[in-house]
Amino acid sequence: MTNVTIVDELVSSKIVAKVLGISSRRVQQLTEDGIFEKEKRGQYNIAKTVQAFVAYKTGESKLEKKAREGGYDAERTLLTRTKRLIEENKLKIMNGDLHRSNTVKAVMNRMLNNFKSKLQALPLKAAPKVLGETNLLVIQDTLLDEVNECLTELSEYDPNMFHDESDDIIVDDDEAGEGD
Template sequence: MLKRGSARELAELLGISERRVNQLVNEEVLHREIEGDFILTIAIATFYENKYAGKDEDNYWGEKALHEAAKRKLAELELARRQNMSHDAADVERVMTDMLSNLRSQLLGIPTKMAAKLEMKKKAFINAELESEIQSRLTELSDYKTEMFTGDSEDD
C-alpha cells in the first residue's frame, strides 16, 4: 500500500513550504489525488525529477549552443578578416573618407585645370575633354587594393 500524505507532510519531507507545494500543484508539476492528498513516494520523485532534470539542463544546453554559435561566428569573422574578405568599420570609414575627399578636390580642380585648354574651343571638343577628364577621375575610384583597408599601405 502506498503511503499518502497532506500538502503539509509533503512540504516537510521536501524541505519546502506548504505554499510552494500548492504552487507546484497549480503549475501541474505535482499531482494531487482526488481525495486531496498526495502519494508521497510519487510526489517526491516527481518533485526531484522536475527540479534537476528538466529546466536547468535544457537551459544549460541551450546556453551552451548559443555560446558555441557565437564562438563560431567570431571565428568566421576573424577568418574573413585575415583573408581580406571583411574589414573593420573604422578602416572602411578611413579609406572611403580619404578617397572621397581626394575625389572632391580633383573634381573641384577641373575648371581651373581645363579653363585655359578649353578656351575658344568648339562645344563638341569641350564636352569630349570634360568627359575624358571626369572619366579619368572616376577611374581612380575603382582602383581598389585590399591593402588600403588593412592599414598596411604605404600612405600610413
C-alpha cells in the first residue's frame, strides 16, 4: 500500500460526495452556490473542499472566515452588512412588520390579563342565568355562549395594539404614499 498525501489531492465530484456523505448533485449545487471551488475541470482539492463544507455546515461564511483571519476588507464588509440588517429591521419596525419583544410582551400580558379576568368573572355572570334552569341543553348553551364571549378577547387581534404600545415611529401605508 502506498502512502498518499491527501492535502493537495485533486479528486472528482463523486469522491467528494462519497467523503462528505452527500450526493454528486449536491456537490454540483454547492459548487454553483460558491461553497466549493473547482481546481481543474471537474476536480476538487479535497482538503479545501472538506474545510469549505465544514464551514458551510457550521454557518461560517467566507467573509466571516476572512474576518476571523484578520482581513480588514472582510471585517469592513461584515460591519456594513450588520449595519444594513439593523437598518432593515428599523424599517420593518416603522412599517409595523416587526415588533420589539417588550412591546409584544406588554400587549400579550394585557390581552391575557383581560382574558383571565373574563374567565374569573364567568361563574358570577353565568350562575344567575342558569340558577333555576333544569334543562341541561339550555344550561350548556348558556355556558357555551359565556365561554365564547370570553374567547373573543383572544380572537380580536389588532396590529394597532402593538403600534399604540410602542414608542417607535410607525409609518402607515397612507402616510408612506403621501410623498409620491
